[in-house]
Amino acid sequence: MKKFKSLIICIIIIVFSVSKTNAQPKFQLPQLGYAYDALEPFIDTQTMQIHHLKHHQSYVDNLNKALENTATENLSIEDILKNISSYSIAVRNNAGGHYNHSLFWTILTPDKNTKPSERLLQAINQQFGSIDSLKKLLISAAAGHFGSGWAWLSVDNNNKLFVSTTPNQDNPLMDIAEKKGKPILGIDVWEHAYYLKYQNRRMDYLLAIWNVIDWEEVSRRYEMIE
Numbered sequence: 038m039k040k041f042k043s044l045i046i047c048i049i050i051i052v053f054s055v056s057k058t059n060a061q062p063k064f065q066l067p068q069l070g071y072a073y074d075a076l077e078p079f080i081d082t083q084t085m086q087i088h089h090l091k092h093h094q095s096y097v098d099n100l101n102k103a104l105e106n107t108a109t110e111n112l113s114i115e116d117i118l119k120n121i122s123s124y125s126i127a128v129r130n131n132a133g134g135h136y137n138h139s140l141f142w143t144i145l146t147p148d149k150n151t152k153p154s155e156r157l158l159q160a161i162n163q164q165f166g167s168i169d170s171l172k173k174l175l176i177s178a179a180a181g182h183f184g185s186g187w188a189w190l191s192v193d194n195n196n197k198l199f200v201s202t203t204p205n206q207d208n209p210l211m212d213i214a215e216k217k218g219k220p221i222l223g224i225d226v227w228e229h230a231y232y233l234k235y236q237n238r239r240m241d242y243l244l245a246i247w248n249v250i251d252w253e254e255v256s257r258r259y260e261m262i263e
């Protein structure tokens with residue numbers, strides 16, 4: 038009987054440890070919808086590779102690590118972000134890093150001819166005057182942001198578009214954000230996003246990346262909100 042008991046315990050331990058090693062990490066690196074060289078010459082291949090495979094991967098790994106043994110299994114990344122003030126700084130940095138980059142890859146495209154939808158264009162015209170004024174506002178906000186961070190086009194609680202910047206890997210979904218809303222376009226202004234090709238010339242990077250914004254995806258995100 039004693040032998041049988043320890044056998045059962047043994048099996049339980051084995052099953053438990055196997056299921057633990059086979060468990061998928063909660064968050065995973067998303068695939069890009071295009072090749073690493075697809076955004077050339079605006080964003081170079083090596084920057085895309087390092088940015089996606091190294092930087093984004095480490096946000097994912099560090100987020101999974103920071104959430105180990107916390108009761109977050111059933112929470113989405115958005116759930117975590119909207120209560121980010123109750124998490125550790127490691128969760129804040131890496132949940133932000135994972136969300137921001139996941140959005141960033143999808144709003145870029147090698148297709149140079151994408152256009153905002155009727156509804157988004159109307160909202161842009163109403164809020165900023167024209168798409169060109171939005172470009173100026175967003176790019177100057179991004180250029181003027183001190184240090185690492187992001188520039189955003191978001192939708193606030195009254196369904197109004199607004200431009201803002203956030204430091205580090207913060208974003209407008211976070212409860213600690215100065216201006217809260219749902220981001221539909223985000224531009225990474227960390228040096229790792231442009232340094233290999235543009236070095237200190239952040240403005241050149243911003244003018245270049247404007248050519249590869251996927252306005253169809255930005256419109257899709259906009260229309261999902263309303």
Ligand code: MN
Pocket residue numbers: 088092138225227229230
């Ligand atoms: Mn980045």
